[in-house]
Amino acid sequence: MHLPRTALEDWMRDFYFDTSIDLGSSGVQCWSLAELRRLLGITVEELDEIALDDSPSYGGPNLRRAVADRFAAGDTDRVMATHGSTEAIFVVMNALLSAGDEVVVPDPAYHSLTSVAEAIGCRLVRWRLRPETGFTPDLDELRALVTPRTRMIVLNFPHNPTGAHLTRGQFDDLLGLVDGHDLHLVWDAAFAELVYGQEPLPDPSTLHDRCIGLGTMSKAYGLPGTRVGWCLAAPEILARLVPLRDALTICLSPLTEHLAARALTDADLILAIRRAQAARNLDRLAAWAEDNADLVSWTRPSGGVTAFPAVVGVADTEELCRELGRRHDLLLVPGSGFGHPDRVRLGFGGAEDAFGEGLARLHKALVERRGTL
Numbered sequence: 001m002h003l004p005r006t007a008l009e010d011w012m013r014d015f016y017f018d019t020s021i022d023l024g025s026s027g028v029q030c031w032s033l034a035e036l037r038r039l040l041g042i043t044v045e046e047l048d049e050i051a052l053d054d055s056p057s058y059g060g061p062n063l064r065r066a067v068a069d070r071f072a073a074g075d076t077d078r079v080m081a082t083h084g085s086t087e088a089i090f091v092v093m094n095a096l097l098s099a100g101d102e103v104v105v106p107d108p109a110y111h112s113l114t115s116v117a118e119a120i121g122c123r124l125v126r127w128r129l130r131p132e133t134g135f136t137p138d139l140d141e142l143r144a145l146v147t148p149r150t151r152m153i154v155l156n157f158p159h160n161p162t163g164a165h166l167t168r169g170q171f172d173d174l175l176g177l178v179d180g181h182d183l184h185l186v187w188d189a190a191f192a193e194l195v196y197g198q199e200p201l202p203d204p205s206t207l208h209d210r211c212i213g214l215g216t217m218s219k220a221y222g223l224p225g226t227r228v229g230w231c232l233a234a235p236e237i238l239a240r241l242v243p244l245r246d247a248l249t250i251c252l253s254p255l256t257e258h259l260a261a262r263a264l265t266d267a268d269l270i271l272a273i274r275r276a277q278a279a280r281n282l283d284r285l286a287a288w289a290e291d292n293a294d295l296v297s298w299t300r301p302s303g304g305v306t307a308f309p310a311v312v313g314v315a316d317t318e319e320l321c322r323e324l325g326r327r328h329d330l331l332l333v334p335g336s337g338f339g340h341p342d343r344v345r346l347g348f349g350g351a352e353d354a355f356g357e358g359l360a361r362l363h364k365a366l367v368e369r370r371g372t373l
């Protein structure tokens with residue numbers, strides 16, 4: 001299996017750790033262990049009791065219970081904890097797909113949602129989210145791409161990088177589409193709980209046995225360092241993932257499983273803080289974009305913490321983003337990694353002061369750039 005290098009991860013390797021202002025990544029502001037312990041009342045004694053042993057293959061019972069109660073209608077048999085949703089994407093695709101299968105994927109897409117299926121040898125059929133319609137999903141276009149040869153539909157809503165989302169009506173239509181075909185729906189719900197102006201959608205795995213839901217502590221929960229994610233599916237599907245799990249990671253750490261379980265059990269305590277912060281940043285970004293309509297053009301995201309604006313007059317933003325990293329100490333991600341070189345991925349999940357400073361630096365750089373043209 002040959003996996004290509006990914007432009008997004010290469011960019012993050014170069015700039016994520018070496019810039020002090022983050023206007024590019026796709027999660028909310030991370031929590032420190034001290035903050036987490038204070039908010040959730042996690043005691044040192046409680047942590048001291050954890051044996052640094054292996055965890056069970058499907059994840060520890062407390063974590064599976066917490067995930068199931070929040071996302072899987074309480075059914076722990078439908079939960080497997082994974083090493084981030086990254087492992088879930090990899091094992092689900094490798095267990096369920098074979099070379100030559102047709103797989104419908106979004107375009108643009110987060111890299112591993114397409115690269116893993118492609119490396120298996122699948123034929124990718126791209127469902128385009130189009131800039132000219134503000135990346136609004138068109139279910140009729142999706143329907144037209146699904147044929148009797150389609151073995152999997154892979155979706156990610158709220159969508160990275162555009163922030164596009166499905167309405168509840170579109171979601172119900174999607175389930176109808178799954179019902180009428182012999183395929184699996186892989187539903188990457190990394191940003192499920194980061195929505196603005198609508199309720200989070202349910203996980204489709206609770207509604208249909210051929211739907212598989214993927215989730216993570218990395219985005220809405222601000223805990224990417226736990227490397228805890230999960231896969232929600234019918235028990236027969238989860239059983240097919242075990243051999244891959246055994247070959248890749250065996251199990252997760254009981255320490256980070258414990259932190260994740262505690263965070264999910266009292267999710268509303270930590271979610272509400274970061275979601276409100278992201279919503280304020282989004283309003284600020286909207287005002288900034290309106291003031292700078294001569295510099296950027298964008299569509300306001302409905303979910304997630306990334307927007308995908310075009311930079312006016314710039315056909316390829318890579319050099320601009322490199323310059324922002326090197327001279328302005330600012331992380332911004334070029335759209336080339338998502339197939340739209342005229343755009344940038346702009347993350348608005350960060351600390352409010354830093355976010356404001358980031359927008360000011362971006363404005364300065366764009367104005368300076370325009371002056372030199």
Ligand SMILES: Cc1ncc(COP(=O)(O)O)c(C=O)c1O
Pocket residue numbers: 026083084085086087110156160188190215216217218224228229
């Ligand atoms: C849509 C989407 N899915 C999956 C992932 C993988 O995240 P993790 O492995 O940290 O859960 C990301 C990370 O950016 C993402 O944006």
